[in-house]
Amino acid sequence: MVLKLYSSTFAAGGGAIVALVLAEKQIPFEHVVVDMANKQHKSPEFLAMHPFGQVPVIDDDGFIVYESRAICRYLAEKYADKGTALLAKNLKERAIFEQAASVEFANFYPAVTKVAREAFYKPRFGGTTDQAVLDEGLAELGTKLDVYEVILGKHKFLAGDEFTLADVFHYYSAPYFAEAGVNIMTSKDRPNVARWWNELMSRPTWMKLKAEGIKGTA
Structure with missing residues (x-):
């Protein structure tokens, strides 16, 4: 079946x-x-x-x-x-993967959801963006991405040099920021984040x- x-x-x-x-x-x-x-x-x-x-x-x-x-x-x-x-095989690599996946869920996802709701989903479904809430969400997300900048300065993807589920989980809402005029993921202030994000967005699948x-x- x-x-x-x-x-x-x-x-x-x-x-x-x-x-x-x-x-x-x-x-x-x-x-x-x-x-x-x-x-x-x-x-x-x-x-x-x-x-x-x-x-x-x-x-x-x-x-x-x-x-x-x-x-x-x-x-x-x-x-x-x-x-x-999409998953590491040995114990230590798997631990680093789970660490990265936890970072996405506990840090990136809550911040990105607030931004996505205000910048993309509300306008798409007839609502009005609350600029104060959006600004708050962008500030929160920015602090998370500052840490991502350090992490991604050490390896190509979030859990190492290979594309894994930890990266996949970031496709949840953030890819639609650019359509809403929100370019925080490709800011020149965070070149490592921008390099990583551009690679994710250009993935053929x-x-x-x-x-x-x-x-x-x-």
Whole structure:
């Protein structure tokens, strides 16, 4: 049975990072579009898969996994020998990877979510940006990126010199900053961050996903 990915078609948020892993690992999948506008994700059938009524969800031959980072780890482990190796193998390298992944979740993600909400998602869905909240979010994110600048001065990617899930997790919302006129990720003040970010944004799998949206490949 082919793996099923339940998500919207828009390449942002958790659905985007799962779809990116599927592309990097060259895993065929069926895309089941969830009609968010009509609250399909809150239906009894969907809640049976994801008790919080959110996307994405995968169904791997009856094995259900929700929460995007958990899904990504599962796919990278199960298909370790396919496509891009997204997880370190030895103990010390894996510890550094988990450290980097924790940095993304505990430091980058909270700050980037505030900026994304105000700069991108609110205007996209008919809301109005609160400039004070946006400025606060940018200041908070800037302090995190100052530390990233130091980390990325030591190696090419966040967890070392290889592209891993720790980098993948950063595609959640930040790629849409530039569309909203927010260029904090490529500021000349942080050349290491800019170099890393430009490399992530020019990755062929990401460019294709962003251009076409999430589409099944099975």
